[in-house]
Amino acid sequence: MSVLTIGDIGVLSGMIHIGDEAMFEAARDELAVRGLGVVGISSAPRESAARYGVLSVPRLGFVGLDRDAAARRSRLLVDAARGHTALEAEDPAAEVLNALAEASGVLIAGGGNLASRWPVHVYERTTLAAMARVRDLPVVVSGQTFGPDLDDADAERVAAMTRSAALTGVREHASAELARRWAAQVHTGVDDASFLGGGPTDHDGPTASDRVLVSLSGWFAGRPAAEVEHAIAALLDHAADTVGSVVFHAHFGPESAGAEPAGDAALHERVRARMRRPSEVVPSGDSLTAARLARTSRLLVTSRYHPAVFAAPAGVPILALAADEYTRIKLSGALGHWGQDDVVDLDALTDALPRLSAIAASTAATTDAAAERIDDHRATAAGWWDAVADALR
Template sequence: MHVLVIGDVGVIDGMMHIGDEAMFEAAVDELRARGVEAVGVSSVPEESAERYGIRCVPRLGFGGLDRAASEARAAQLIAAARGAHPLPEDDVALPALEALRGASGLLNAGGGNLASRWHVHVFERSTLAAMAGALGVPVVVSGQTFGPDLIEADAALVAGMVRSAALASVREPDSLALARSWRDDVRMLVDDASFLTDARTDGGVLVSLSGWFDHRPAEVVEAAIARVVDHAADVVGGPVRFLAHFGPLDDPAPTRGDAALHERLRERMTAPSEVVPTGSSVEAAALARGAALLVTSRYHPAVFAAPAGVPVLAIEVDEYTRIKLTGALGHWGAHPPLPVDELDATGTARVETLHGDRTAIAAAATAREPAHRADTATWWDEVAAVFGAAR
């Protein structure tokens, strides 16, 4: 028997999204450690199969569909799972349906994409859960962020998935409050990828940023960030390293994803810096865990760094990033994120505060680590028990 695991994985056009891959990898590792075989759902099944050493099947065919077409597609797939209307032999979702029919469970792996801005993920995950329900396959929802933007129709789909799950967990307080309005036994844990590795790659200032500024003038924000990173190099010491969490694996030209932003910042800076090529999730986690200071507007660099007691200057640009970064840092007693609009006025002072508090930050993380590790282990023990007890 196997468990079907869906995350937002698969390297498309050579572009790697480290955070999405990290949550999937952590889930596969945790299941494997408990003797549970995983079969993945991926945008690029062959690539993911090779990366994780498991069998993978394609996604369900919601990509590029509008809401009306997505509703029709969901109804078609659920009907097929119920045996009412078989899928055509060339339907892209047929391998996932067959894998689900032979599964002892479905794991909706960690992610922050269940929001109406990405309705494809709302439909894909809720439909797969409904298909599992039609087949009598138990569902677990792990390590999620819900919203903050969820229109009524999408909220109903996500709520139905959560209510039908054998177990459900989220990773920050805002999602917990929403999920507890659907069922009262949803748990809050640290992100699923928090303990992906214990390794550390020694380094000075690590910078991992997204180019999403919520429609603010890019040149203004970039100039402020460059000044803060220059100051960090003076206060903390070098080297200054840039790592794109959404970046190209097979293209040395830094013109895509986070790498393009990083190059613009490096051109503005006076301090010397270097680029670490986008690689594996484990390599990225080790680099974040070994930094003396992390500057990031992305979520998973903070997830990796905070458990190791690394001071984190997290930059929030909208409600979504505020919710996630506040959650990631709050678990470890770390300093809250800084709103991007305050970066120019208080960013350099925050760098000095973080550096001055580095011993206390490390101590707070060390004090919290045993409980978080124990809770995480218990969670995966219970997940494996749900799947092991099925059928």
Template sequence: MIGDVGVVDDMVHIGDEAMFEAAVEELADRGVEVTGVSSAPADTAARYGVEAVHRIRFDGLDRAASESRLAAVVAGGADLAPDDTAHAVISAVAAADGVIIAGGGNLASTWPLHVYERAALAGLAERTGTPLVVTGQTLGPHLVGRDRELVGSLLRSARRVGVRETASQRLAAELGVDARRGVDDASFLGMTETTQPRAGVLVSLSLSLGGAPREETVARVAALVDAAAATVGEPV
């Protein structure tokens, strides 16, 4: 299972870590052993009590080099150096009963290295006949050219695809995929039964908009918060 996980230089992608953790918990409840694909395998293994391997790595590569590496990995890695980190991922996929691309918002042209990383994982799953599931994604919104081709192929090869919002569901449909719209994978992480009354709507969000138009984005966030408050009849 891959997520944008692994703490490097004290940088924590808290949402991605939470979605990965939620998936680990759900799988563990069903008796499934997880091998994580991580930027920092030792950190991920210790944090979640799972086996972990380093991700394939497309960092710093231009488009041509990324294409060459993608082809070499999906072909099984025979042309890669013996100490290449991709070998551990190739072996992990070959030994797995299933492959999961955990929730996140990195299938976009904003981060081509993440697109290639996940395209390689999907290609390995297809090569070995290993079922692929994609969960809780935000697709794009900036998704063009070769990145769009790779994401489309990745999603079409999956047995199930889950997205977090209607815009991603529409984009998936444009790519020929009937995606299931749900909620963020980590929505119920850490929630326990309680006798204490609950009230109000708690909102937590990032001020980093990833290049989205600020006025339109703020207006849409405000409309979503207003709708949530109206639904529960409580303050924000």
């Protein structure tokens, strides 16, 4: 029995997005221990098949389409799922239709968050869900952030998907409130990748090293890049002076060492060049390695989401940097589950130095807060995946 699963996976040109891969990997693992296999929808099917040991098929063909063309393609694919029309043999969605014929259900996994800034993800996920519905297959939505920027048409597409889903899971309360306004039955929990690889162990946590781990996103929401990079460099020099050695780890970057810096890794090099203190770089690697690195750091400074998802359950103190309302909602949600709340706007970086010192000094309290919550979060997550597996059998 297999579950057709869409996340946002596929390493192209050697560039990996750790968080998106992590959520798919977690879903594969959680379903596997409950007796269900997955078929992945991927930007690079052969690469994903080799990475995860599962059958993978191409995406549905929405990349590069404007909204009118995407709407037409959505109708075409749903009609094809009904059997009312036939796709061309070279259509990438033909393999998705074949996988649907063998699937027990569809999982809309985390990754490609559903907001109007990424219409391709809105159309992909809502169309796949509609294709499943006309085949009388159950759909589960898991690990999502909804909005906050959703125009009326996109909101209605996403709302219809959640209302018809067997289960809908979100990872912060703002998304849950929005889904409830759509009359969806919604579950709120920690991110699906929080316990990837088994989660933090007794040996993980801020006492494991003196490392200040840094993971930055190039999304500055229109702010002058040079000014933001200069302010981050000053913040990290302060971290090096007061906490420990600074290590950069790109969550969107070249998978292997020795590659030309790109994505977050290129930003890291620009920030490093502005620092007066030395720093180190760790290649992006894979999701399990990234999780271990975050869980064993002394302090995390991040504007990426999944470093916080990995670090917070281990009680690692986190200073999160938000560029806009979307990133603030995600980062606040990730930290709030574990009793942390230090999210600062990029405009306030010059005032963040004493805050960083205070966060680093509160390690014991932060670790205790995570320890008090972890058993409940583990149990809730296990119950969620039990329900997902039951719905998709």
